Amino acid sequence: MADLPVGEKIYGALEKSSWIRRMFEVGTALKKEHGEENVFDLTLGNPDLDPPLEFFDTIAALIQERKKGAHGYMPNAGYPDVLDTVGRLVSATHGVEVGGRSIVMTCGAAGGLNVVFKTILDPGDEVIVPRPYFAEYGAYIDNHGGRMVTVDTAADFSLDVDAIDAAMTARTRAVLINTPNNPTGKLYREAELAALGALIDARAGTTRPVYLIADEPYREIVYDGLEAPPILKQCRQSIVVTSYSKSLSIPGERIGYIAVNPSCAGADTLMAGLIMCNRILGFVNAPALMQRAVAALATARVNTQAYTKRRDLICDGLEYAGYRFDRPEGAFYVFCKSPIPDDVAFVQHLQRYNILTVPGVGFGGPGHFRICYCVPESVITRAIPRFKEALDTLPKGTANS
């Protein structure tokens, strides 16, 4: 290994992810062979909805201003007026008074989570994550010397607060939740969050601070009249990390924020640490133009009705085809049971029908596969008969009953 061009850990990670690369290459080859429009790529959570019209108008107006210094550095946490605006929205959403001084604008939620972990983790610290989980969490935690400890969720993917309690050790530094959840589509309810918040706050004072970190980029994408309950209200030791990637359909622009509960222990030191880590990790500050845009847009969002329609299309279709799954309550993923125990094998089987999905094992949820439905309706409609064929052609006796 002495002559590796990259670090050993990175080399190992590249090797480990080589099967994902191979699957990606299969997809690329399929598209080349059958034509892009005949391959149903349901792998990537890249919203296909356009940003709301106001987004374009806002950027155009900001650019037309040609405001002096508007593309230069600002304080590392973000423009003070942007922080205040975001603070007001967070206060309204989370039932706790949050000022601009408790906000850091970030390079999306992924950047925000890295900043949080860099700030709070000592080497070997544990972060408890309910599984299945967003596949990148392990890397985000490991980047900063932490260790991801995963715990089961209930059969319907709701939080198992007792399991989290049982997993807590002296090294536990945080519990990281993602609601609405990628990959399961589960939305955590107020009672679950209250129980988890109480568990975490009960430790305050008896040990080093433990944080509840809520990663919630899908907060606005919920169905059936559900509403994502507040987080900060349920837990003093709480930090919300989110982005505008899904609510405005601008994931490529990398804009989001961290909101810290002002009641958490040592909040000022925590904020100073977050701002410093945002700087030294090389983010420096969140992209300037997008900061001003999202503040001006405030409550604008994409047409979530379109996602509802797609969810119903894909779910009705999968049911018709004979698949088993819990209907997602939020986000835009179906975490479907694999008809055979080996989810990687089933995902490969689906590829023969030109359907690209992601095996559950990558999310800590083996025996499932993830279908992403932020794709045009026509893709879903045309994929359904192929899903059915794939299931119908499984060798008899191999499918789970």
Added chain:
Amino acid sequence: MADLPVGEKIYGALEKSSWIRRMFEVGTALKKEHGEENVFDLTLGNPDLDPPLEFFDTIAALIQERKKGAHGYMPNAGYPDVLDTVGRLVSATHGVEVGGRSIVMTCGAAGGLNVVFKTILDPGDEVIVPRPYFAEYGAYIDNHGGRMVTVDTAADFSLDVDAIDAAMTARTRAVLINTPNNPTGKLYREAELAALGALIDARAGTTRPVYLIADEPYREIVYDGLEAPPILKQCRQSIVVTSYSKSLSIPGERIGYIAVNPSCAGADTLMAGLIMCNRILGFVNAPALMQRAVAALATARVNTQAYTKRRDLICDGLEYAGYRFDRPEGAFYVFCKSPIPDDVAFVQHLQRYNILTVPGVGFGGPGHFRICYCVPESVITRAIPRFKEALDTLPKGTANS
């Protein structure tokens, strides 16, 4: 320390940097007391020149297109056509054929450097940095488990290649240079770079790969007809990291790139590692709109003549006032000799004259202080008499001869 709200290392860094914060607070207090226009803030390399007009036109045109998916995810390295465009420019600048597959678009140079270190460093690896150096380098290297090893430069701040050679150990993973240099304003010449490149390439094959990393956001800002020589041409094991922050005056937008020499050992694995680390560090991809903008702008840049004029104004003024320094060849900093040995004390002395600068000790260059002259000419002109007063009022016998 058991109840710290942040990690121990971060807590230590916050404590260590508290004097910087105090200086910042002094500056804020001075501005409040005397009025912003009567305080000469020469601390921050935040270009005050506006971006070129084409920048605004380009963004406006891109927004007007309302191209489908233009604010969504793209491949993590960047848009393929943007990578190709940047590759062509890099090829022309660096005298080596570089295709789009050797480029990663990044969240500025700070983001790019973090991605490079995350990718190449094993725990305890050493990165050699000539001093004085950009103050953030230590953190960037430490973030990813490396250790910064600093070496002297020559009296005129040019590279001391023998000193670098002498500092090399079995744990050396990279040599990091910054040219034109912040804080010294030195531009490294072709012969120095060739000698350094030969030193690094001579190790190839005999040990694990060592890299020459050139951080060059100031490449376009050079004076007196000088031109920054190519880097990639001088060293097979080379990586260029840069940004558009200074050439387009858009540091708040966080856009830059990494260019890898395609001849370096294991270039494909290195590229795969860089792309993965750009993703898992939470950058995911460089901001989408800015990627398209900088590719469209290609060779546009701010009016560097304005910086020449400011350099001459500040240098002539400082000379008149009796200060000693090397006239900067590039960037927009004067690294001035402190008239008394203690540069922190002298910077505090300057504050009494409403002049804010940064002590050299923070850059590994004690006995100096840094003046940033990317400020309006009037600020420089009005600051000169105050600089003179500050020097003239030093207690007799305290100033260096």
